[in-house]
Amino acid sequence: MSTRRFTATTSQSKAAAQRKRELGHIHQGRAALGWSEDDYRYHLHQLTGRSSSADLDDAGRAKVLAHMATLGYKPKASTFKPFTQSAKIQWLWRKIDEHGGLHDASHAALLAFVSRTSGMKVDSLDWLPVREASDAIEALKAMLDRAKRAQRRP
Incomplete structure (x- = not known):
């Protein structure tokens, strides 16, 4: 008779999101506890033998966060x-206007711009199909970049 072991699996994207969240909590904790760079490296090395939180595995991150909790840090x-x-x-659209990239910053002008960009009449941005909204966002990002560059020129 063989004994079966249960192995928990998780997707790579979930594991990556969890790692990112935990690293964020570690860095928030470092700031909340007022640790200098040297203090931070000291604690990491004492707890895990590593000098960078990027090198920590799941157990190492858990150990650092548990230590921070004993010192009074609670993640936000x-x-x-x-x-x-x-x-x-x-x-x-507002950001472009803040950088001086629009002649008319009204909502009607925004709807007209999105209508031209999408090739369809737009009465409300909430009902804009995803693809057309994505195209409008990319066009607005390019406009914002141009407005920022134009603002920096003497």
């Missing part, structure tokens, strides 16, 4: 909420 809850495409389009 993530309140990040990604932009919707509509919100990103509006945000980019």
